[in-house]
Amino acid sequence: MKYTVITGASSGIGYETALAFAARGKNLIIAARRTEELEKLKSKVTDINPNLDVVIRSVDLSVTAHVCAFYDSLQDYQIETWINNAGFGNFASVGEQNLNKIESMIHLNIEALTVLSSRYVRDYADVEGTQPCPPPNFMLPSGINNTMADSINF
Numbered sequence: 709m710k711y712t713v714i715t716g717a718s719s720g721i722g723y724e725t726a727l728a729f730a731a732r733g734k735n736l737i738i739a740a741r742r743t744e745e746l747e748k749l750k751s752k753v754t755d756i757n758p759n760l761d762v763v764i765r766s767v768d769l770s771v772t773a774h775v776c777a778f779y780d781s782l783q784d785y786q787i788e789t790w791i792n793n794a795g796f797g798n799f800a801s802v803g804e805q806n807l808n809k810i811e812s813m814i815h816l817n818i819e820a821l822t823v824l825s826s827r828y829v830r831d832y833a834d835v836e837g838t839q840p841c842p843p844p845n846f847m848l849p850s851g852i853n854n855t856m857a858d859s860i861n862f
């Protein structure tokens with residue numbers, strides 16, 4: 709059975725992406741910190757299509773050690789698509805930035821993204837029909853205006 713992984717699926721773009729993939733009959737592995745929100749999403753997906761399997765992973769991906777443990781925990785699943793969506797932004801003048809927050813942002817938006825993308829590509833590069841997807845953060849600076857769903861070949 710094949711799965712689509714979506715990080716940051718508990719709200720916003722990740723949540724809607726999960727519903728879009730569910731509507732296309734894709735089994736899901738949904739990850740974020742807020743387990744309750746993931747449970748609600750799972751219940752909504754089950755309403756859309758009771759035949760789909762939805763796996764929940766509650767994880768803080770800004771913690772380096774959790775990132776590899778998260779990836780390792782999925783070894784038994786066949787992953788068709790990997791969507792790195794979890795992330796956040798920060799608006800403050802440079803001198804007033806909360807450096808703890810910035811550190812978390814770098815861990816999540818850059819480190820986790822790089823580790824998860826690299827491991828997925830390493831494991832699945834030769835598997836036909838698989839695809840990694842960068843987060844919207846990566847698409848906007850490059851001037852690609854497609855929505856995430858449009859940019860994914862599914």
Ligand SMILES: NC(=O)c1ccc[n+]([C@@H]2O[C@H](COP(=O)([O-])OP(=O)(O)OC[C@H]3O[C@@H](n4cnc5c(N)ncnc54)[C@H](OP(=O)(O)O)[C@@H]3O)[C@@H](O)[C@H]2O)c1
Pocket residue numbers: 715716717718719720721722739740741742743745767768769770771793794795796797816843844845848
């Ligand atoms: N909306 C925009 O206009 C926009 C523009 C440019 C880029 N983006 C990027 O697009 C992505 C989604 O944005 P959005 O607007 O949908 O944001 P959102 O509603 O705040 O969703 C962010 C998701 O990331 C998860 N997340 C945050 N910190 C996490 C952590 N430490 N570990 C694991 N998961 C974490 C959140 O879940 P939990 O809180 O449950 O962990 C949530 O599911 C983000 O990467 C964002 O930076 C958005």
